Ligand SMILES: Nc1ncnc2c1ncn2[C@@H]1O[C@H](COP(=O)(O)OP(=O)(O)OP(=O)(O)O)[C@@H](O)[C@H]1O
């Protein structure tokens with residue numbers, strides 16, 4: 226029997242069978258990726274393994290013995306730990322306190338701080354991190370925080386470590402660091418289950434990959450034995466679209482297009498140190514840069530969610546005195562923030578309400594919403610973006626992560642905005658739906674809109690942008706027309 230064997234797992238939610246008789250097997254000391262489209266059931270499967278959800282049917286065996294996992298706590302005690310995407314550390318406790326939270330070494334009730342610090346330092350060193358165990362967690366970078374979480378599960382003697390899209394929030398350079406840690410875990414005989422939408426990561430790291438589709442297992446293969454296209458085909462059941470979304474003619478036409486948005490010497494409180502740009506009607510302007518380069522702050526300051534400390538913003542030639550989200554929306558500008566859990570969606574409302582929130586005036590007459598029209602446009606978007614749901618009246622909090630993201634996209638593509646700004650628009654979106662989103666972006670600019678797309682995915686920038694600017698330390702460090710842009714040039718301009 227395999228080291229880990231989840232047998233005949235069934236799980237239903239109201240309106241959807243999330244897992245259908247899934248048999249999942251993983252060996253000791255392997256990195257096992259789980260892939261599939263948004264809503265395929267990946268998170269549900271690992272939530273069952275970790276004890277966050279109970280299966281309707283099925284058994285779990287670990288090391289030849291059947292185990293019952295009634296709660297995440299019981300899962301941890303039996304050696305199954307999850308590194309959550311929203312990290313669960315306590316920011317105002319020290320590294321060591323976080324690592325030993327819940328099981329601090331104590332003697333007669335007094336915490337033995339020295340021993341705790343020593344053991345925490347050792348656990349971190351084991352995975353290649355040299356950190357002071359008395360530093361506060363709030364001062365750490367994301368990958369350092371992940372390391373603390375991993376050190377924590379190691380002192381708890383984890384047999385299985387689960388990571389659900391651990392690199393979604395990581396800047397490219399830190400991904401390598403995380404991979405080093407994962408390799409250390411593998412060497413120590415820990416089984417790592419790894420969910421990711423990034424195919425190159427699966428091919429770089431995973432010994433095996435299991436593909437889920439619509440709640441069923443498609444198969445388990447060794448990435449070494451197949452091509453990326455074959456994996457995508459397993460995931461989406463068809464050949465991947467291989468398309469380029471820009472054309473030299475389009476770029477040429479843009480030269481005479483009117484400028485819709487102009488920014489002069491924009492400065493922000495944190496990293497933004499004077500950036501100027503002009504966006505033309507019909508243009509997709511890509512913005513590249515590392516975390517802390519000021520690329521997110523740029524769009525946040527334009528939209529007024531962050532107060533600019535200097536500079537000018539002009540919309541269709543008119544200067545804005547006090548940029549605020551309200552004024553910008555009135556001026557037909559839309560913004561999809563990276564942190565969309567808090568800014569993008571109302572989780573307790575339906576897909577339909579969320580999607581049409583900003584478009585209601587367009588769908589109403591004399592203040593009355595035209596229900597039929599509303600249902601029509603939302604249904605169309607659900608189909609176009611392949612949002613996996615059973616009804617447009619389903620609450621968005623019951624959607625999978627990637628499908629929530631698609632609803633946010635729908636919300637901005639509906640109203641008659643003339644300029645849209647996106648910050649990491651396809652984070653967590655599966656490969657199949659990515660190309661749909663790029664197509665929608667191109668449709669949108671072809672109909673007279675303009676887009677600023679901030680992205681850490683260089684491939685994405687190259688696929689859709691007409692022009693790409695690169696940010697570094699709050700300034701523009703490079704600007705390339707699409708013809709001259711290459712991955713190499715962009716990466717070099719970042720540093
Ligand atoms: N708590 C819940 N209530 C109702 N439905 C749910 C719940 N959790 C998940 N689902 C549904 O189960 C299905 C599988 O969701 P799951 O989160 O496992 O997908 P996923 O493969 O992780 O997708 P993604 O790549 O978008 O994260 C989806 O149709 C989702 O809407």
Ligand SMILES: [Mg+2]
Nearest residue numbers: 267268625626
């Ligand atoms: Mg998920």
